[in-house]
Amino acid sequence: MALPEFETFEYDVIIIGAGGAGLRAAVEAANADVSVGLICKSLLGKAHTVMAEGGIAAAMANSDERDNWKVHFADTMRGGQYMNNWRMAELHAKEAPMRVHELEAWGALFDRTTDGRIMQRNFGGHRYPRLAHVGDRTGLEMIRTLQDHSIHQQIDVHMECTITTLLKSDGRVVGAFGYERERGRFRLFKAKAVVLATGGVGRAYKITSNSWEYTADGQALAFNIGAELKDMEFLQFHPTGMVWPPSVRGILVTESVRGEGGVLLNKDKKRFMFDDIPELYKTQTADNEEEGWRYVTGDPNAKRPPELLTRDHVARCITREIREGRGSPHGGVYLDIAWIKEKLSNSDEHIRKKLPSMYHQFKQLAGIDITKEAMEVGPTTHYMMGGINVDADSQMATVPGLFAAGECAAGLHGANRLGGNSLSDLLVFGKRAGEYAAKFARDHSHGDVDNDAVQKAIEQTLIPFGNTGESPFHVQHDLQDMMQRLVGITRTEGEMQQALVELGRLDERAKSVSVTGHREYNPAWHTSVDLLNLLNISRIIATCAIERKESRGAHFREDYSQKDAEYGKFNLVVRKDESGNMIMERRPVQPMRSDLQEIIESQR
Amino acid sequence: MQFRIWRGDKSGGDFIPYETEVTEGMVVLDAVHQIQAESANDLAVRWNCKAGKCGSCSAEINGHPKLMCMTKLSDLPPDEPVKIEPMRSFPSIRDLVTDVSWNFRVKKQIKQFKPRKPDADDGTWRIQQGEVERVQEFRKCIECFLCQDVCHVLREHHLHDQFIGPRYLVYTASLEMHPLDTEDRLAELKQAHGIGFCNITKCCTSVCPEDITITDNAIIPLKERVVDEFYDPIVKIYRKLTSLVPGSKAQVRDSSG
Numbered sequence: 001m002a003l004p005e006f007e008t009f010e011y012d013v014i015i016i017g018a019g020g021a022g023l024r025a026a027v028e029a030a031n032a033d034v035s036v037g038l039i040c041k042s043l044l045g046k047a048h049t050v051m052a053e054g055g056i057a058a059a060m061a062n063s064d065e066r067d068n069w070k071v072h073f074a075d076t077m078r079g080g081q082y083m084n085n086w087r088m089a090e091l092h093a094k095e096a097p098m099r100v101h102e103l104e105a106w107g108a109l110f111d112r113t114t115d116g117r118i119m120q121r122n123f124g125g126h127r128y129p130r131l132a133h134v135g136d137r138t139g140l141e142m143i144r145t146l147q148d149h150s151i152h153q154q155i156d157v158h159m160e161c162t163i164t165t166l167l168k169s170d171g172r173v174v175g176a177f178g179y180e181r182e183r184g185r186f187r188l189f190k191a192k193a194v195v196l197a198t199g200g201v202g203r204a205y206k207i208t209s210n211s212w213e214y215t216a217d218g219q220a221l222a223f224n225i226g227a228e229l230k231d232m233e234f235l236q237f238h239p240t241g242m243v244w245p246p247s248v249r250g251i252l253v254t255e256s257v258r259g260e261g262g263v264l265l266n267k268d269k270k271r272f273m274f275d276d277i278p279e280l281y282k283t284q285t286a287d288n289e290e291e292g293w294r295y296v297t298g299d300p301n302a303k304r305p306p307e308l309l310t311r312d313h314v315a316r317c318i319t320r321e322i323r324e325g326r327g328s329p330h331g332g333v334y335l336d337i338a339w340i341k342e343k344l345s346n347s348d349e350h351i352r353k354k355l356p357s358m359y360h361q362f363k364q365l366a367g368i369d370i371t372k373e374a375m376e377v378g379p380t381t382h383y384m385m386g387g388i389n390v391d392a393d394s395q396m397a398t399v400p401g402l403f404a405a406g407e408c409a410a411g412l413h414g415a416n417r418l419g420g421n422s423l424s425d426l427l428v429f430g431k432r433a434g435e436y437a438a439k440f441a442r443d444h445s446h447g448d449v450d451n452d453a454v455q456k457a458i459e460q461t462l463i464p465f466g467n468t469g470e471s472p473f474h475v476q477h478d479l480q481d482m483m484q485r486l487v488g489i490t491r492t493e494g495e496m497q498q499a500l501v502e503l504g505r506l507d508e509r510a511k512s513v514s515v516t517g518h519r520e521y522n523p524a525w526h527t528s529v530d531l532l533n534l535l536n537i538s539r540i541i542a543t544c545a546i547e548r549k550e551s552r553g554a555h556f557r558e559d560y561s562q563k564d565a566e567y568g569k570f571n572l573v574v575r576k577d578e579s580g581n582m583i584m585e586r587r588p589v590q591p592m593r594s595d596l597q598e599i600i601e602s603q604r
Numbered sequence: 605m606q607f608r609i610w611r612g613d614k615s616g617g618d619f620i621p622y623e624t625e626v627t628e629g630m631v632v633l634d635a636v637h638q639i640q641a642e643s644a645n646d647l648a649v650r651w652n653c654k655a656g657k658c659g660s661c662s663a664e665i666n667g668h669p670k671l672m673c674m675t676k677l678s679d680l681p682p683d684e685p686v687k688i689e690p691m692r693s694f695p696s697i698r699d700l701v702t703d704v705s706w707n708f709r710v711k712k713q714i715k716q717f718k719p720r721k722p723d724a725d726d727g728t729w730r731i732q733q734g735e736v737e738r739v740q741e742f743r744k745c746i747e748c749f750l751c752q753d754v755c756h757v758l759r760e761h762h763l764h765d766q767f768i769g770p771r772y773l774v775y776t777a778s779l780e781m782h783p784l785d786t787e788d789r790l791a792e793l794k795q796a797h798g799i800g801f802c803n804i805t806k807c808c809t810s811v812c813p814e815d816i817t818i819t820d821n822a823i824i825p826l827k828e829r830v831v832d833e834f835y836d837p838i839v840k841i842y843r844k845l846t847s848l849v850p851g852s853k854a855q856v857r858d859s860s861g
Contacts, residue, residue: 043650044708045747046658101728107717107782109736109743116723116730134740140657141743151708152716159705182697211652245629251655361655364674365629473641517646520613521698524645 004458006177006186011037011156012441013434014176014191016163017218019047020139020426021406021433022197023146024099028434029195030153034441037189038150039158039178041198041213045147048199048211049426052139053254053357055121055131056103056427057420058096062113063120064128064300069093071127073596074603076421078280079125079310080385080414081553081563083231083571086592087392088412092421092428099427100132108145110134122259122296125310125418127284127603129298136254136355142423161187163217164529165457166194167449168225172400174447176221177457181526184519186458190449192441195433196222196388196397196404201235203476203530204538205381206484209241209252215530216537218408222388223536227397228575230410230587231386232537233544233555236417237489239314241380243332248365250380253335253358255419257375258307260354261296262337263289264318265374266326272333273306273317281309293343312416312554315379319489322378332378338371347371379489383422385413385554386544389573394436395429398575401440405433415553464528465519469512472528479506479534487542492559493549499542507535540582544572547584605677606685607635609647614696620644621685626677632688633661633672636700648699656813659748663700664689669750669811691753704749710768713796714776719784735783742778742822744814747771751808751818757801767798770808770818777822780829790833799827 013029015022018040026038040047059072072093077084100118104110110132111119120129134141151157163178175190198218202210223229240253258264266272277285285306286292292305307314318333328334337355341347348371352359355370362368362375388397388404390411395403406426413421464472486499510532515525550564551557570586577583592600605626608619622639633651640647651661654673661672666680666687680686694702723730751770757763768776776793779785793799806819816822832839 042652043660043704046652046660048653050658050746051653051655104729105719105722105727107719107779107785109731109739109782112731112733112736114733116732117728119733134736134743137657137744140746144743148711148716151712159708182703211654211658213652246627247630247634248655357657364656365631365676471641471645473645477641515645521648521701522646523640523648 004186006188006454006458008188008190009037010190010446011035012191013037013193013195013437014039014189015195015197015434016176017041017047017197017199017406017408018044018157019049019197019199019406020142020146020423021430022047022195023143023150024427024430025195025197025405025434025437026155027146027150027153028431029438030155032435032438034438036155037158037191038155039161039163039176039189041160041162043159044157045143047143048214049139049143049423051209051252052142052423053136053252054123054256054259055133055138055420056096056100056142056423057123057126057130057418058100058132058424059093059130060097060100060118060120060132062117066300067128067130070599071603072096072130074600075125075127076412076418077414077600079416079418081416082414082568083234083553083589084414085392085411086590086596088429090596091392091432092412092424095428096424099424099431103142103145103427106145106149108141110141121256122304122308123419124255124258124308124314126420131420133256135353136256136357138423158187162526162529163221164461165453166221166225166402167453168399169447169450172447173225173402175449177454179461179519181521184522184525188449188454190446192444192446193401193403193437195437196402196408197406197430197433198408200384200407201534201537201541202381204479204483204534204541205488206480207241207250208381209238209250210381216533217530218404219387220533220536222397222399222402222404223540223574223576225399225402226576227399227402228389228573229387229540230389230571230573231414232540232574233548233572234385234415234553235381235541236311236383236385236554237315237379238382239311239318239379240335240377242366243376243378244330244366251361251365252380252382253375253377254355255311257335257337257355257358259296260337261293261340262307262335263305263339264307264314265334265336266321267328268326272321272326273309273314276317277306277309278313285309310416311419312556315489316556318379328376330376332376334374335377336374338373383407383417385415385417386410393432395433396436396440401444403433403437405429415555461529464513464515464525467512467514469514470509472513472515472524472531475506475509475513476527476531476534479531479538482506483538487538487545490556490558491545492557493546496542496546500539503535503539503542510535540574543582543584544574547572605635605682607639608685608687609636609639609700610689611647611699612696613698617696619687619689630677631673632665632675632677632686635677635686636672636688648697648701650701657746659746662691662748662750662753664691669753671748671750671813674813691749693753693755693759694749706764707747707749707752707771710772711775714768714772714779715787715789715792717779717782717785718787720786729784731783739778739781741816742774742781744816745771745774746814748813750811750813754807754811756805756807763798763801767801770802770823772797773799773802773826774816774818774822777826780826790830793826794830794834799823799830
């Protein structure tokens with residue numbers, strides 16, 4: 001078979017992914033005077049950052065002067081059950097305020113305090129109001145600001161372009177290979193440094209807040225060239241996704257609803273979150289409903305309501321209510337913000353102003369007016385805490401020249417991410433990845449691209465056109481069904497072993513999926529390519545989840561329902577060896593620097 | 605339920621009939637995906653968030669420019685096939701996907717945000733909530749380009765090289781009315797960006813899925829500013845006199861040339 005031609009592009013740095021992390025990395029690299037290619041799977045500005053609602057966590061202390069980076073650091077570590085890379089948590093807490101101010105200098109407009117500074121809101125697991133926000137569309141504000149700033153820098157943007165393979169030579173990464181969607185033509189990107197900022201893995205699950213793009217591309221690309229992945233068993237299920245009607249199941253309902261006073265109720269109208277408050281948070285949680293309301297309305301002496309406990313815990317409590325028969329008619333629980341009319345005379349207007357897109361979303365998709373009625377919500381696959389193992393300061397992966405930032409990188413969030421820490425993560429580590437990738441590029445020349453690897457990548461990608469098997473959509477649906485059932489929010493050894501068996505079958509089916517038509521904007525073809533990454537990473541998630549025989553953070557085992565101190569001493573790290581086998585290692589958690597340890601102690 | 609979906613590319617195409625089962629609450633995008641999975645694997649459609657937040661799945665449904673993810677099937681007439689076609693103001697790529705790259709090129713031509721000096725020693729600004737809210741509406745835009753699709757200056761008269769369209773007038777308004785911005789974009793608005801072509805038929809406002817009052821709140825105030833700047837001698841003199849007020853746009857404009 002004569003292989004198709006490909007176009008070649010050459011940059012000092014390429015960035016794969018154009019959400020918050022990718023855009024921030026691109027801006028930083030461009031400012032360091034290296035040539036930059038930015039590759040996005042969709043159109044510019046459509047990445048998942050646009051969906052982020054609640055806000056950006058940064059200890060600016062505008063809304064509560066007791067806040068500072070140390071408290072943010074301690075909150076992040078506690079939320080991650082101390083599985084986090086503490087150096088990343090330290091950098092993140094220290095640098096987030098600067099990154100937010102920088103966004104403002106680039107045109108972002110956040111809601112204000114009465115004295116004109118950036119207002120901050122309450123969110124789960126954050127001790128003080130800490131999230132810079134604009135209504136409930138903070139992500140849109142952030143990505144648009146970055147996008148509009150970036151188009152005036154020297155950055156070449158390749159829209160609707162998917163990378164299928166990273167290229168390696170002499171032990172370091174030298175480029176990437178993929179295709180553009182419009183014409184289906186192949187593209188080779190030669191680069192001295194590569195930044196992965198591809199986001200998450202949510203499309204491995206049936207009920208997810210993630211769009212079609214989130215097929216574990218970055219994690220799989222890195223794994224395939226021998227880079228380490230870490231913490232892949234820690235997958236966050238957001239407590240509140242829509243559950244009805246069926247076609248919108250999984251769409252996110254922002255945590256800000258609870259930050260603004262929304263409460264969770266079961267079918268008996270009982271506020272069940274008061275029933276189970278974890279030990280780590282006992283001293284920080286309100287004693288009664290009245291105190292919870294005082295907290296969300298800014299009383300500095302009140303403790304937070306249990307609805308604002310960490311996401312892993314809230315999601316599990318909701319699952320418990322549903323399983324024990326106390327759920328709502330469509331298999332969720334109630335999230336009620338309308339009740340605040342008892343407290344505020346202008347509650348309708350207040351809700352529409354603070355939560356405009358939630359109001360719109362429920363009104364339009366579910367026919368529900370959230371200022372008058374409770375919403376029905378349930379957990380939805382949301383965020384991968386694990387990912388590419390990176391150096392905390394430089395964000396370089398274990399393969400030289402390869403960097404990763406944002407959701408596809410591991411470390412900052414440990415076993416569970418706090419809401420609001422994602423947008424700040426994108427900014428802080430996107431910037432660092434861009435900076436260090438540019439530095440790496442300046443210190444290195446272009447490597448040699450192995451033509452055989454390129455030819456192999458082309459052949460692999462085109463296989464489905466020659467097949468006669470089933471549609472890739474069927475295999476993807478079955479994978480999503482299976483992961484939802486067997487490697488979901490509550491896990492058992494038996495189910496996950498079964499998942500590995502089924503993954504074997506799905507691997508076989510994926511090999512023979514067939515695609516009809518040509519290569520121009522052919523979604524079946526794109527799905528057949530994405531499917532390989534999803535299968536690859538689903539296996540890693542299941543394998544790591546089997547290995548961690550305890551419950552910690554987002555990883556909940558029914559057969560080992562308690563935390564086990566022994567398992568708290570290591571992170572799980574996987575990589576592919578030279579012969580293509582997965583190697584798993586229990587990597588000891590690094591002892592924390594003593595000054596940071598003291599902060600943790602003083603914040604208990 | 606019956607559907608007629610436009611399939612084709614820039615060389616031409618036609619409406620193809622499809623049928624798929626519809627359940628409660630389904631939106632047009634769900635039906636398109638279901639048809640894609642069942643019987644038209646290579647049906648091209650652009651989408652991302654499926655929650656009305658990213659503006660990717662713009663199309664014309666029964667002749668009306670809409671987001672497919674926010675259009676419920678139960679709101680459409682059940683006894684006739686749902687007609688789905690791509691945005692007609694943009695060149696076809698394939699099926700429901702159009703080439704919207706022109707929009708991205710236009711945006712680059714608009715002068716970027718230029719803030720005044722920080723208000724505080726720590727490099728931050730003091731802004732009142734009211735000032736934020738004044739431009740909030742424009743910043744809600746999800747760049748779905750439905751306003752561009754429906755604007756007759758672009759759709760019928762094809763003046764893409766002389767007129768930036770409602771989306772970018774809203775964008776310019778968001779910059780011009782930004783509480784910190786000091787840049788001047790009025791000369792371009794009048795000339796290269798062709799604000800005069802808009803004759804305020806408000807078609808853009810009527811299709812905006814974010815309910816931005818494009819014509820009344822963005823375009824008309826910009827038109828007024830252009831008129832004040834270039835056609836009103838009294839305002840011109842007033843501007844000269846007030847140009848000594850620190851931080852005012854007039855001052856920056858005059859001092860920059």
